Amino acid sequence: YTYIYTYVYNVTNCAFEAGEFKVRVNGGWYGAGNGELTLEGIDYTGTDNFTLAAAGTYDAKFTVVWANGKASSIKVVFTKK
Numbered sequence: 001y002t003y004i005y006t007y008v009y010n011v012t013n014c015a016f017e018a019g020e021f022k023v024r025v026n027g028g029w030y031g032a033g034n035g036e037l038t039l040e041g042i043d044y045t046g047t048d049n050f051t052l053a054a055a056g057t058y059d060a061k062f063t064v065v066w067a068n069g070k071a072s073s074i075k076v077v078f079t080k081k
Helices: none
Strands: 004-016 019-021 023-025 028-030 037-040 050-052 056-067 070-080
Touching: 023 070
Parallel strands: 037 070
Antiparallel strands: 004 056, 019 050, 023 028, 056 070
């Protein structure tokens, strides 16, 4: 299949512990250092992970643009509650 779509996922009131993590999209793990991914609202330390300095509750908006069967662009925006 040739997918050419944009999907938006809104995750609200999600509690996160302090630490590092990645997101999984279509079988692949993506951190803040991946070229396909842009990140807003939390820090990126250069370890290829998202980094939360302190625990907190966040809303997260994931926008994934698909082209030719794969994610060509991923944007994640975190908003602390």
